Amino acid sequence: MWSVSDDALVAGLAAGDEDAASAFVQRFQRRVYGLARTIVVDDRAAEDVAQEAFVRAWRHADAFDHRRGSVVGWLLTITRNLAIDAVRIRRPLAFDPAVLVGLDQPSGEREPHELVQLGVDTERLRAALAQLPEEQCRAIVLSGLLGYTAREVGEAEHIPLGTAKTRIRAALIRLRAALVSEETTE
Amino acid sequence: MSIFSCREVRELAPELALGLLGGTERAEAIMHVDECARCQALVLELTETADALPLLAPELEPPAGFEHRVLSQIHSRRRWNRRRFVPTMAAVAAVAAVAILSVTAVHVVEANNSSSTVPRSAAARAPVAVEMRDTVAGVSAGWAYVTGGHSVAVTVDYGVSSGRYHVQLTRADGGAQSLGTMTVNGNRGSWTGRSARTITRGSTLALVDAAGRAVCHGTVTTGA
Numbered sequence: 001m002w003s004v005s006d007d008a009l010v011a012g013l014a015a016g017d018e019d020a021a022s023a024f025v026q027r028f029q030r031r032v033y034g035l036a037r038t039i040v041v042d043d044r045a046a047e048d049v050a051q052e053a054f055v056r057a058w059r060h061a062d063a064f065d066h067r068r069g070s071v072v073g074w075l076l077t078i079t080r081n082l083a084i085d086a087v088r089i090r091r092p093l094a095f096d097p098a099v100l101v102g103l104d105q106p107s108g109e110r111e112p113h114e115l116v117q118l119g120v121d122t123e124r125l126r127a128a129l130a131q132l133p134e135e136q137c138r139a140i141v142l143s144g145l146l147g148y149t150a151r152e153v154g155e156a157e158h159i160p161l162g163t164a165k166t167r168i169r170a171a172l173i174r175l176r177a178a179l180v181s182e183e184t185t186e
Numbered sequence: 187m188s189i190f191s192c193r194e195v196r197e198l199a200p201e202l203a204l205g206l207l208g209g210t211e212r213a214e215a216i217m218h219v220d221e222c223a224r225c226q227a228l229v230l231e232l233t234e235t236a237d238a239l240p241l242l243a244p245e246l247e248p249p250a251g252f253e254h255r256v257l258s259q260i261h262s263r264r265r266w267n268r269r270r271f272v273p274t275m276a277a278v279a280a281v282a283a284v285a286i287l288s289v290t291a292v293h294v295v296e297a298n299n300s301s302s303t304v305p306r307s308a309a310a311r312a313p314v315a316v317e318m319r320d321t322v323a324g325v326s327a328g329w330a331y332v333t334g335g336h337s338v339a340v341t342v343d344y345g346v347s348s349g350r351y352h353v354q355l356t357r358a359d360g361g362a363q364s365l366g367t368m369t370v371n372g373n374r375g376s377w378t379g380r381s382a383r384t385i386t387r388g389s390t391l392a393l394v395d396a397a398g399r400a401v402c403h404g405t406v407t408t409g410a
């Protein structure tokens with residue numbers, strides 16, 4: 001079951017195949033729970049979010065369209081939206097956003113299998129993030145990954161709202177430009 | 187037409203892509219993006235990048251027994267889902283009843299004000315049901331009811347993230363307009379309102395999110 005592609009697992013999930021459902025959960029539970037836990041912080045709430053994300057994926061599996069994106073991207077978008085809905089109060093950050101996304105780790109630690117399945121080259125995205133000014137990197141990780149509003153970014157970073165917005169905008173535009181330019185130079 | 191210019195929308199595009207805009211800004215930006223292909227392309231590009239960021243979250247081992255609990259939830263909801271149709275229809279009937287009552291009230295007022303009001307047939311006032319399907323997944327998100335070609339009731343109860351959405355009408359001739367804004371909370375939301383233009387067969391009703399994406403939609407296939 002571990003050699004089966006992500007798309008095939010989703011097809012099995014849609015068909016009500018119990019082995020496929022089990023393999024699907026096993027394959028993605030660390031990512032789904034990791035993202036949920038990162039956003040909601042609380043263990044119990046993170047598990048509720050992660051469970052609901054898998055239940056939704058199962059309900060939507062019959063119409064998943066691989067041409068619109070990767071399985072893991074789809075699943076994590078579901079997870080992120082549920083997690084942001086579940087967050088009521090932002091606690092002070094106990095970690096550095098740059099460290100959170102692994103900018104301090106060497107890039108060779110991920111398995112090649114994983115890179116292929118992700119659809120988006122996360123190493124390339126990490127490299128683009130690492131090229132950003134540190135304050136822009138923090139702003140985009142807080143908003144794009146943790147779901148902070150611009151106001152919450154301002155509060156967490158002790159900067160005015162306008163500055164927070166400027167950093168978020170500049171960061172996303174630079175990330176996009178970096179990803180596009182790398183695609184076209186290959 | 188949106189009050190925003192292309193320059194203003196391009197400035198707001200990253201926040202729109204990240205889902206950070208709210209209220210009037212978001213509504214106006216969406217209206218512009220709906221009608222401007224260039225701004226829409228930019229927002230879609232930025233959305234693709236924004237959507238990739240969650241892939242960078244660290245992986246974590248879930249608590250023991252997680253897989254088992256997920257699988258048993260799926261089993262229990264599978265049975266529940268078959269019965270879900272009944273309460274959904276009851277909810278739709280309740281909303282539709284409100285819509286019919288409000289249309290009837292309008293007719294009474296019209297009748298009092300003007301003797302020339304043409305009475306509409308009972309058939310024209312019977313609500314036409316439109317199933318609203320999730321645009322990505324194709325599953326049922328809820329129902330819309332069109333009564334008398336103008337009165338609209340929309341209710342969703344599955345798979346729509348909390349937030350504000352435009353209730354967008356696209357007529358059979360391709361013209362699109364926002365009929366109003368609907369708030370969804372805990373997957374549920376309902377909205378009633380009117381369309382100035384007659385909603386005919388072939389018209390599509392959709393809920394459109396901050397990034398200009400139709401999260402669910404349904405097309406009027408009968409009557410009206």
Ligand SMILES: [Zn+2]
Pocket residue numbers: 191192193195218222224225
């Ligand atoms: Zn424009």
